[in-house]
Amino acid sequence: MTDRTPNYIHFSDYTKHIPENIPVAVQQATNRFLGNREARVAELPNWQELRQVAHEIRLHTLENLDFYLTQLERQVVQNGGVVHWAANSAEARAIVIDIATQHQVKTVVKAKSMASEEIGLNEGLSEAGIQSFETDLGEFIIQLAGVGPSHIIVPAVHLKKEEIANLFANKLGVEAPPEPVQLTAIARNILREKFLKAEMGISGANFLIAETGTLVIVTNEGNGRMCTTMPDIHVAVVGIDKVVPDWDSLTVLLKLLARSATGQKLSTYTSFISATSRGSSEGGPKEFHLILLDNGRTRILHDPLGRETLKCIRCGCCLNVCPVYKNVGGYAYGWFISGPIGAIFTPQILGTHIAQELPFASSLCGACVDVCPVKVPITEILLHLRQRVVEGNQHVKPSAPLWIRSAGKIGTLAFQIPWLYQLGTRLLPFLTAPLNKRGWIPSLPPPFNRWTRVRPFPAFSARFRKWWSK
């Protein structure tokens, strides 16, 4: 079975050949979402309190994750669902295919789910001879185009309506005018047939409520509702980090999610699914399977700082503010998750040897930390991972040569020992006196001249303590 998990992520190589439509489209999307978000944040008087409580809830859940997952499993089973545990992508795919094969499923409809992207589910299903249709409009378009998502919320934003019309004409054989309203209507009709025909619907989940075993799914188009209502079998693939303790906790997280993601107060549809249908009139699936995916998350839990990565509720706001992401788009990050959260999630899940470039794909400006609704300390974790790359990773040369690192160590020492520091402040003005031209050093001998080739160096002059005592 093929695995879409990358062997190495060539971030810097990719950034040298970015198609020019990507940054333009991505910035249109991110600026729209950010503008809306700002308006929503301004409306709420207690935004910062909400973020603080959300952070506390998410961290508390992770610190007691075994308890909440055990409770969740018990509740789902009590509600009549089946719980499966998948240690990795291959196991998760195998479980889905197994359920599909047992029920002779030929057609699957899929709601947008990052977990299914993470495990490469579409490829797995296709190899098993099962047709799967992405039903989110953007995902449907990029599935037809055979490309990956350029943005987490609007995955096909880099495609022009004319390109989409051509795609519909070529792949679906329909007359398609380049008009969003009509293109949407065509997709609605085609996917409506699939919804009615499909034997199985696959979704992810935004949250799992431990106390009642409830799946919470948020969508705008209604495809999440269709996938979890129309087919007889509903399978949800969800990361173990998605659990929340109770409905009280959910009041906080739901208020933050849509506002941070698209700047909506709430997304159009939020479904709370605890049990299957109780009869033919009610509608809804007859069978429910929940696949809980680990795929390296328990390994992240070991590290108290890295653990905070798993607080993420996948709003995508950190992408929208990130100056690096806005210029390179989603593809550069090499896996299903991009932007600042991808830069910390991917190296921890796949290992720093595969994603060693990602912790460096940031200017550490911290804009992501300011907007994150659950306060993931992204810059701290980036630095933490840079250290891990440099120290533990044989593939990477240290970024500075030996003499600079030695000089750095001596500098650190000097700042720690007062007499050495004072000796230095007295000696340096004398040693550099021959180079000093009216308070500036215009050129330095090699190897120090890399600085002075571009700009003069300020001369060592006063002694700070002496100046301060005046």
Added chain:
Amino acid sequence: MSNTNPIIDNIRKALNRLPNDTVSNKPSILKPRISGSQESELDMLIAEINKLSGFARRITIDQIESELLNLIKVEKITKTLLWDTPWLNQFNARKFLESNNIEIIPNNSSKDKLAQCELGITEADFALPETGTLVLLSSQSKPRTTSLLPRVHLVLLNPQVVVPDLHQVFASTRDNPYTVFITGPSRTSDIELITTLGVHGPKSLYVWIIC
């Protein structure tokens, strides 16, 4: 079951926890929003739904029939799905629609048959003014599909169901098998960020608050 689960075991190892460890210090949650007067809450609900391109307003019981006639003309309705609840039944919409040659499709019909309806009529179990959200529970007489499959969704809303915040909704709905929040008509911005209504769910959402 979880005693032999290697994932749970790994989590416990990572967190230094033992199988019988309990949970301490659950963070406390912020208080719910305080309700305004009933009229101002209704005004807010109407304003929010309309901001989202829904059509919300107050009507009187006497206006229901003429409004229904108008709706089936404007939206070209021939087949309808209808929830079967005591509150909704008091308006006799079934009889009125049938007398105007609208076919009411039974709720236990096949999926294909249900999908042919252009209009779905429901009530709402709760409504949240701050976000313009309608909360619908499901049962045999309140199918999940009525508010999903048709192109047009009409909600007849009892003003008594308006509550100030999520807390009051969840307190009542938490043990239900299925709940859906509906905040405006189905929408997407997936093509060139242009907002388009009615992707998979209803394109038109009418909310008539019966005052």
